[in-house]
Amino acid sequence: MTSPLTLHNGETCAAGEVPLLAAAEFREEVLQAVEGGRRIAALFGRPAGGDRVRLAAVLANGAEGTLALTSADVEKSFHSLTPDCPQAHLFEREIAEQFGLVPEGHPWMKPVRFPRGGAAVTDFFRVRGEEVHEVAVGPVHAGVIEPGHFRFQCHGEEVFHLEISLGYQHRGVERAMIEGREARRIHLIETLAGDTSIGHAMAYARAMEALSGARVPARAQALRGIALELERLANHTGDLAALANDVGYLPTASYGGRIRGDFLNLTALLCGSRFGRGLVRPGGVRFDLDPTRAAELVERLDAATRDVGEAVNLLWETPSVMARFEETGSISREVCEQLGLVGPAARACGVGRDVRHEFPYGIYRFFQIPMSTWETGDVFARAHVRWLEIQRSIPFIREQVKALPEGPARADAAHPLEAGRLCVSLVEGWRGEICHVAMTDAAGRLAAYKIVDPSFHNWTGLAMALRGQQISDFPLCNKSFNLSYCGHDL
Amino acid sequence: MFDVLLARWNQGHRTVGFPASPPALPDRFRGRPEVDPSKCPAGCRDCAEACPTGAVRFDGPSPQERPHACPPLVWRGRTTDDPGGESPLVVRPRHTDGGPASGRAGEEEGEVRGGGPGVQIDLGRCLFCTDCVDACPQGSIAYTTDHRLATRAREDLIARPGEVLKLAAALDEKARRLFGRSLKLRQVSAGGCNACEADVNVLNTVVFDLGRFGIQFVASPRHADGLLVTGPVTDNMRLALRKTWEAVPAPKIAIAVGACAISGGPYVDHPEVHNGASCEVPIDLYIPGCPPHPVTILDGLLRLLGRLDAK
Known part of the structure; x- marks a missing residue:
């Protein structure tokens, strides 16, 4: 062999x-x-x-x-x-x-995205017996969120089995990356999971740079690192606020919802868009950080740091919150490894998976962020890992802003892609490992483009976390993963 | 307990002054574009070619643009009613105030009225990405920090040189009596990337405090006065959008938020999508952006309810 x-x-x-x-x-x-x-x-x-x-x-x-x-x-x-x-x-x-x-021999042969259209209905696994009932939720949910269908098999309050059927968001991203206009590609990448615009744009840009042999200036690498960690800060803060909301603890819910916006607004300070649209481009970044802007960024980051610490620490001090977080939606380390979970969901099971550490890229080759793990695999662990990561991303951003390398923020000219090459580009987005595989044909055109959003690995983790839980804990468990529907459906 | 009170004190009052005072937007914010055709060299089409979605065009629809016909919706082997057609059960508020007609489903892409000479930008397709600015060394196109972008009609989203954007007019008096002080909306994400959803959701935070205007997002379409749609309407979400719309009791309104819901956005003309919400619901308010800033969304909602000056 x-x-x-x-x-x-x-x-x-x-x-x-x-x-x-x-x-x-x-x-x-x-x-x-x-x-x-x-x-x-x-x-x-x-x-x-x-x-x-x-x-x-x-x-x-x-x-x-x-x-x-x-x-x-x-x-x-x-x-x-x-x-x-x-x-x-x-x-x-x-x-x-x-x-x-x-x-x-596949034991669970069902559709993934229903790419040929129609209502995404499949034959759901069904538990039968006295006092067993079925609960169907979605695709249109109660909140302002993306669509997906959840089918619960319950015995009283207890969930025996949860089946998650997605595909409602399928927009043909991978197909269009190959067949569509080149001018549109970066915009598909930035919107394939719109809350992870920086993460996916970085993975795409690095793949294109590698395939074209472009050199990315050190300053651009540092600015990308700042943007990626700001994206993580905003989303982790928002998740902690939403978890507080799901257990009815309103102080952290309302402060956190606001502080999330403070982090998004720092990304907007950098590039004008709260979601980092237009910042990362092959060859570097489109917006530089001048000294005045850098000073404002650090000042506002310091203020947000104080606020987020105070808001989040209330969670750990409140017994009614901890009673809901602890031992809810647990996943064992074994299940985590079998399912190949990634990101905070894996680190909350004590599995040290973090692309920034294991496969360092860009600025993370030179500056390392300590990996944050927790052992218990429950809602608390997934919340706490987020809090640990918030505390570690902030000093990283400060350090990068302080020691920003001199030079241009973008390489001079775009190079054509080399023919017949293949590149794998991994980035640790806020949800976990983003994997892009790009391949060119003999004429130097993109011939294959595969995107794996971390949600693709992790949705089954959510289904497993619900086993044996109260159905009323579903919103809490769901939020503790906070997975992307469109990142899965592409 | 002491910590909770101390935190409450420290966190302070955080609701923005908008709409009483102008919104604080970052200097790099990309709002309403302005075009100056006098700078354009004769025959230059570089901006239109650079545009990823065909939003930049010269004298009518761009050559990249194809009219999108929504095929009939087939469900359980049956073909349902005409897409976007008015259901006989639906009582819709009529706009009798002489204001702009609401953009009905019939007003499709491509029915753009012929303009004067020079470059035009369809804000319904625009991603505010400024690829056109990068492609134009003459600087004919500039994005201002003007956040006001919402309109009542699809054709009002075409930004032409020297013309002022026709911002959304208020609902007629009868509809305002119904919705003006209490508007309950059901949000439907039909292929949205979670950016529009997130910046709609943020209106519920203490920062924007949507509740102070009597606007609220509700869990059930049965409790709603209308829909707020995001996303290009994927084929897989079309039926769900149709059923949700039909579940909203009439009279009702529909709002399209973001480039995807208005035109398909970055996914325009993908066979997997239907180029926006107008394939299923008649739209009363268009809020452009990718995603629109929360202030842009709030501005649009308040204009619709007649709670902002028309300026």
Whole structure:
């Protein structure tokens, strides 16, 4: 068996260098890699001529900081990995849906995004028996949030099983990345999960820079780091406020909702948009941070830091909040590893997964943020990890603003993409690992673009967290993950 | 307990002065664009070519633009009524005050009235990304920090050189009597990326305190006076949007927030989407942006209710 090709984050290789195995060997290779501590960062297919589909796997090893790549051609069907490797389940369903392939032996063969339209209705798993009842929620929910369908199998208040059916947000992002106009690509990337504009734009920009051999100025790297951590601060603060709201603790809910806006407004100070639209572009950033603006940013950051500390610490001191947070929606470390969870959800299970540490990129190669983990895997752990990360992102931003490298904020000219290359670009967004895989054809055009939002890994985690819980704790558990619907549906 | 009171004291009063005083916006905020065709070299179309969504155009629809026809909605093997057509059950408020006609579903993309010479920007498609500014060394296009962008008619979103944007007029008196002091809205995200949703939601925080205007988001369409739609209306959300609209008791209003809900935004003409909310609901208020700033949304809502000066 050939050894798989290994890359570092943001490195490129010739597309032809990726080993092409027989389907059975590919399966064995992936299983062995996962057994040996690797994790499926991406598993996807692309047309390989005729009825053939080329499956490719990106297998991440955090301890080594390497990404192993392997591939195989299949036709009509292939032997499913899922029975032996549960984290492959949604990837295989996606491949089946996109190419009409049959993953033989897949235990949960259902649609993912319903790309051929129509109402997203599937045959939900059903528990039958006396006093068992079913609760259906969505796609239109009670709050101002995105659509998705949740189907609960309950026994009284207790949830036996939760099935999550998504796809309502499918807008054809990956297809348009290849077929659509080039001028539109960055805007699809910035809106594919609009609360993670900076995270996804960074992953895309780094892939394009690697494929074109562009050098990104140090100043741009630092400014991207500042923007990414501001995005994390805003969202983590908003999540903590929303968690407080879901347990009826209004002081933190109302202060936090406001302080989240203070962080968003710092991003707007930098680039005019609260969501960082228009900031990150291949080659650098479009807005520089002049000294006056930098001073204002630090001053306002200091004020927000005081406020967020006071608002969030009220949570941990309030017994009625802690009673709802602790031992609610627990996930064991074992389940976390089996499902391949990422981001704060994984770190809350004591699993140290953080792209900034394991696969450092850009500014994170030179400045490290301590990784924040907690052991209990419950709502409290997911809240507390967010709070730890807030406290660690703030000094990082201060340090970057203080020691901003001199020079331009954007490389001079755009270079064309090199032909026949492949790049894997990982970024630690606020929800976790963002993975973009880009490949060019012989003419230097984009031939494949795969996007894995952290939510794609984590939605099943939410379903597992609900088992054995009270159905009334669903909003709380859901918010403790706060996953993206459109990032999943693309 | 002491900590809670101390925190309450420290956190202070944080509600913005808007609308009584002008909003504080960052200097790099990208609001209403202004075009100066006198700077344009003859025949130059660089801005229109750079525009990702075909919002920048010369004398009518851009060459990238194709009219989008919504196919009939098929559900459980049956074809339902004409999309966007008025259901006989729906009683809609009539705009009899001589104000702009509400943008009905019939007013589709492409029915843009022929303008004078020079560059025009369709704010309904504009992402405020300034790719057009980057493409124009002459500086014919500039984005101002003017946050006021909401209009009542789709065609009023076309920004033409030398013309003042026709901002949203208030509902007629009868509708204002119904909704002016208490407007309950049901929000539907139909493919929205969570940025419009987030900046609509933020209106509920102490910063904007939407409740002081009598506007509230409610959980059920049955409790609502209207819908606020975000997203380009994906094919997979179309039926849900239709059913939610039908569940709102008449008379009712509909508001489209963001480039996606107005025109499809960055997803315009994708086969997976229907180029905005007007494929399913007749829109009474258009609030452009990607996403619109919360102040832009609030400005639009208050104009609709006649609670801001028409200026």
